[in-house]
Amino acid sequence: MTALRPIHACAALTAAACLAVTLWTGLRDARVALAFGVLIAVGELTRWSGPRVRQAAPLGTAGSLSYALLGADAGRPAGHGAAQVVTVVLAASLLGGVPHIWCGRTPTLDHLARRVLTVGFAAVCFQPLRHQHAFADGSGPAHALLLVVLLLLTALCDALLAAALGHARTGWPFGALLRDELRGLRGIGSAVCATGAVMALGVAVAGLWALPVFCLPLLLAQLSVRRYAAVRATYRQTIASLARATEIAGYTPAGHARRVAALSLAVGRDLGLTRPELAVLEYAALMHDIGQLSLLDPVPAGATAALPVPEQRRIALLGGAVVRQTGVAAAVAVVVERQADPCAEQPLAARIVRAVNAFEEKSRDAGPDGPLRALEELRLATAGDYAPEVVESLARVLARGSLTLPTAG
Numbered sequence: 001m002t003a004l005r006p007i008h009a010c011a012a013l014t015a016a017a018c019l020a021v022t023l024w025t026g027l028r029d030a031r032v033a034l035a036f037g038v039l040i041a042v043g044e045l046t047r048w049s050g051p052r053v054r055q056a057a058p059l060g061t062a063g064s065l066s067y068a069l070l071g072a073d074a075g076r077p078a079g080h081g082a083a084q085v086v087t088v089v090l091a092a093s094l095l096g097g098v099p100h101i102w103c104g105r106t107p108t109l110d111h112l113a114r115r116v117l118t119v120g121f122a123a124v125c126f127q128p129l130r131h132q133h134a135f136a137d138g139s140g141p142a143h144a145l146l147l148v149v150l151l152l153l154t155a156l157c158d159a160l161l162a163a164a165l166g167h168a169r170t171g172w173p174f175g176a177l178l179r180d181e182l183r184g185l186r187g188i189g190s191a192v193c194a195t196g197a198v199m200a201l202g203v204a205v206a207g208l209w210a211l212p213v214f215c216l217p218l219l220l221a222q223l224s225v226r227r228y229a230a231v232r233a234t235y236r237q238t239i240a241s242l243a244r245a246t247e248i249a250g251y252t253p254a255g256h257a258r259r260v261a262a263l264s265l266a267v268g269r270d271l272g273l274t275r276p277e278l279a280v281l282e283y284a285a286l287m288h289d290i291g292q293l294s295l296l297d298p299v300p301a302g303a304t305a306a307l308p309v310p311e312q313r314r315i316a317l318l319g320g321a322v323v324r325q326t327g328v329a330a331a332v333a334v335v336v337e338r339q340a341d342p343c344a345e346q347p348l349a350a351r352i353v354r355a356v357n358a359f360e361e362k363s364r365d366a367g368p369d370g371p372l373r374a375l376e377e378l379r380l381a382t383a384g385d386y387a388p389e390v391v392e393s394l395a396r397v398l399a400r401g402s403l404t405l406p407t408a409g
Helices: 004-025 030-045 058-068 082-096 098-103 108-126 141-170 174-206 210-243 256-270 275-286 290-294 309-326 330-337 348-363 370-380 388-400
Strands: none
Touching: 004 082, 004 108, 004 141, 030 058, 030 082, 030 210, 058 082, 058 108, 058 174, 058 210, 082 098, 082 108, 108 141, 141 174, 174 210, 210 256, 210 275, 256 275, 256 348, 256 388, 275 330, 275 348, 290 309, 309 330, 330 348, 348 370, 348 388, 370 388
């Protein structure tokens, strides 16, 4: 949590200073400020806070960047400065975020801090430059090139802030979070940046009527992203339902697959896996025991870690065959198949599933000291059965104590 206070304090000081300057100098180009304020507020109202949402308010973000990079209005030089940009963006974001703040849906302070600092960075970099002779008319190739460069720098600034805030709140590795944020720029992040630049250029030439015209494609993109997120959520629910087949049939204890998946995800994040890799890891962890459905006699308590290695491999191969027939990604089937292979030959995801599954089986119903004894058993077996880096990562995750595992019910 150490980075949260400095970032929030910096954002608060920036917002307070900009508000003071704006109140002292007065609001300039009120019509333009009102138009962009309404756009940003509407963008905040239409944001959503589903799981794994990277850009919750693309329209609000694009409008904020566009106002920060606005050099002219229908050929007339814009009169606002960087302080007014931050003030208008903050006021509009707060107004549009009232329903979300009221319902407590999102980490509002983090969202506002990122918005204030990234928009402030873009405005401070651009507003002094727009008075230079090469950019004074608000259009032309030099102006467009300047916008592209500033948008790239602003996107990098936002990615750094997002990774720092994520690291402070979760303890996950900063490098992995930053890679995920930068990778996300290739998706809707690039659409947001492009829309912000195009709106600024459009308003400079055609006036404020350009705003609704250039907002429409981003609104459609936002709708498509929402539908894609809904499909992904349904896909995960389907996999979770398949994973419960072993519990319903009595082969594994209730909640075992969910607990292994939750703990595997925490270990994967600690080891710096990317989001696509974490998705494969989660699906494989949910379905790691599905091969037991092919057994005539259930394994006692579903504890495959105590079985002979040949039997473990047979169950793993049967599980991989079942996964392939369900239509799940082949990468998931590979992890399921190889979870019982020699440790040195396994992919990292298979090493994680194997160690976490063994820990869950050994610590389950073992009393208050069960997790400690199970972890010690895993450490003693790192010479051949379990990867040392995975076991140590598991120890770090357990030591943090921030993980809430699903219950047996």
